[in-house]
Amino acid sequence: MLPSNRNRQQPRAGRSWSFSEMDFSDPKRKPRFLSKLVMLAFLTAMCILMLTHPQYHSSCPSVFAVREPGVTHVLVTGGAGYIGSHAALRLLTDSYRVTIVDNLSRGNIGAIKVLQKLFPQPGRLQFIYADLGDAKSVNRIFSENAFDAVMHFAAVAYVGESTLEPLRYYHNITANTLVVLEAMAAHGVKTLIYSSTCATYGEPEKMPITEETPQVPINPYGKAKKMAEEIILDFSKSADLAVMILRYFNVIGSDPEGRLGEAPRPELREHGRISGACFDAALGIIPGLKVKGTDYETPDGTCIRDYIDVTDLVDAHVKALDKAQRGKVGIYNVGTGKGRSVKEFVDACKKATGADIKIDYFPRRPGDYAEVYSDPTKINRDLNWTAQRTDLLESLRVAWRWQKLHRSGYGAPLAATI
Ligand SMILES: NC(=O)c1ccc[n+]([C@@H]2O[C@H](COP(=O)([O-])OP(=O)(O)OC[C@H]3O[C@@H](n4cnc5c(N)ncnc54)[C@H](O)[C@@H]3O)[C@@H](O)[C@H]2O)c1
Ligand SMILES: *[C@@H]1O[C@H](CO)[C@@H](O)[C@H](O)[C@H]1NC(C)=O
Numbered sequence: 001m002l003p004s005n006r007n008r009q010q011p012r013a014g015r016s017w018s019f020s021e022m023d024f025s026d027p028k029r030k031p032r033f034l035s036k037l038v039m040l041a042f043l044t045a046m047c048i049l050m051l052t053h054p055q056y057h058s059s060c061p062s063v064f065a066v067r068e069p070g071v072t073h074v075l076v077t078g079g080a081g082y083i084g085s086h087a088a089l090r091l092l093t094d095s096y097r098v099t100i101v102d103n104l105s106r107g108n109i110g111a112i113k114v115l116q117k118l119f120p121q122p123g124r125l126q127f128i129y130a131d132l133g134d135a136k137s138v139n140r141i142f143s144e145n146a147f148d149a150v151m152h153f154a155a156v157a158y159v160g161e162s163t164l165e166p167l168r169y170y171h172n173i174t175a176n177t178l179v180v181l182e183a184m185a186a187h188g189v190k191t192l193i194y195s196s197t198c199a200t201y202g203e204p205e206k207m208p209i210t211e212e213t214p215q216v217p218i219n220p221y222g223k224a225k226k227m228a229e230e231i232i233l234d235f236s237k238s239a240d241l242a243v244m245i246l247r248y249f250n251v252i253g254s255d256p257e258g259r260l261g262e263a264p265r266p267e268l269r270e271h272g273r274i275s276g277a278c279f280d281a282a283l284g285i286i287p288g289l290k291v292k293g294t295d296y297e298t299p300d301g302t303c304i305r306d307y308i309d310v311t312d313l314v315d316a317h318v319k320a321l322d323k324a325q326r327g328k329v330g331i332y333n334v335g336t337g338k339g340r341s342v343k344e345f346v347d348a349c350k351k352a353t354g355a356d357i358k359i360d361y362f363p364r365r366p367g368d369y370a371e372v373y374s375d376p377t378k379i380n381r382d383l384n385w386t387a388q389r390t391d392l393l394e395s396l397r398v399a400w401r402w403q404k405l406h407r408s409g410y411g412a413p414l415a416a417t418i
């Protein structure tokens with residue numbers, strides 16, 4: 001168990017000055033004491049300014065720059081996003097030190113603010129606004145922070161969008177992963193937990209999907225993720241890395257305590273996932289749900305998917321981080337092993353929201369496959385992980401509670417807040 005990060009002293013990492021050089025304890029020299037107090041207030045203000053403006057960061061003494069025995073410092077890329085924010089919450093709750101890097105292109109500053117409010121103590125959580133496509137910034141971030149591990153969530157992640165804008169996907173998934181790996185190499189960070197996806201498998205003939213199922217992705221999203229996996233695998237062979245690649249199935253749900261939720265940009269709605277569509281329909285934002293394909297060879301004719309609650313998913317990340325070993329790569333499917341049909345999903349959605357959602361049936365959408373579900377035997381055996389919280393109805397109920405209370409997501413978009 002890691003010790004608590006609370007009550008930590010500010011380490012003296014300053015370049016040109018440090019708090020320790022000041023002597024506050026001499027009662028005979030009141031005037032100097034006062035001027036020092038003013039000086040301290042000034043420096044503190046400077047420091048806050050620097051912390052909130054990453055471009056000045058380099059001269060601010062930072063707890064995050066120093067390795068501390070017993071404290072694991074995790075870089076969470078994409079930590080303003082849906083899964084990344086839930087992962088950061090879990091890591092912080094478990095006393096990890098967390099640095100989030102996100103350029104808010106798709107995430108929410110509101111999620112960061114929630115986390116900052118929950119963990120205001122020094123040395124717990126740091127947010128850095130930066131673009132992972134910018135190798136210079138990424139390098140500076142690595143040189144100014146002592147990371148023990150990286151959880152790399154940042155990506156663009158919509159299958160439909162990837163077929164329309166493939167370059168966006170190869171750039172922001174494959175190329176950006178390369179930037180992160182180069183920075184890890186240059187700065188000796190040896191542990192990586194990578195967010196991959198069942199989309200790397202494509203349309204396997206045999207179900208369930210094991211980690212040995214051949215990867216034949218059928219869209220740029222799946223291909224970009226598979227390429228990133230391959231780069232990671234090749235690099236890990238020569239670099240003595242501890243790597244865990246997690247291939248998620250369909251992620252649903254949100255924090256059971258209602259602190260965080262899923263709030264994609266409204267303009268991404270058309271590419272959205274089924275749970276988002278369900279809530280939008282329940283809120284009346286869209287007229288109803290479109291079920292595409294009712295003649296698949298499945299018990300009720302609709303497609304079958306493996307839904308995994310985000311709380312279980314982030315639990316898999318913490319277990320993977322805990323078990324990651326130098327010179328080893330672990331590849332794991334993260335799903336429940338149980339498929340649920342679109343019809344079952346829609347019924348659960350109606351029940352969870354209490355809304356009488358209008359359902360329209362359409363012919364099959366090209367590229368959709370009948371059944372996808374995982375075989376979670378390996379992760380169960382190696383990491384002692386099983387889905388504990390996933391329950392279609394309950395997961396949707398929890399997510400719905402947040403949606404209902406946050407009709408416009410986390411509120412004002414970033415432009416106003418930076
Ligand atoms: N949601 C799912 O069902 C699912 C399934 C399988 C895999 N995944 C993977 O999980 C990860 C997280 O997905 P999510 O659903 O939380 O997505 P999300 O869009 O909510 O979060 C992604 C985050 O990455 C950030 N980001 C993107 N490009 C960036 C860049 N260049 N620089 C800095 N930040 C950048 C975005 O601002 C956003 O906050 C992704 O890698 C995705 O491929 C998700
Ligand atoms: C986020 O990063 C991308 C490059 O991956 C860049 O093109 C985009 O402008 C950035 N967005 C913001 C809001 O900084």
Ligand SMILES: *[C@@H]1O[C@H](CO)[C@@H](O)[C@H](O)[C@H]1NC(C)=O
Binds near residue numbers: 105106167
């Ligand atoms: C992704 O890459 C493209 C360049 O191909 C860029 O224009 C875009 O802003 C990037 N970022 C995101 C979040 O899509």
Ligand SMILES: *[C@@H]1O[C@H](CO)[C@@H](O)[C@H](O)[C@H]1NC(C)=O
Binds near residue numbers: 384
């Ligand atoms: C495995 O997980 C279960 C429940 O999550 C726990 O009770 C058990 O002690 C764990 N076993 C080991 C060997 O860690």
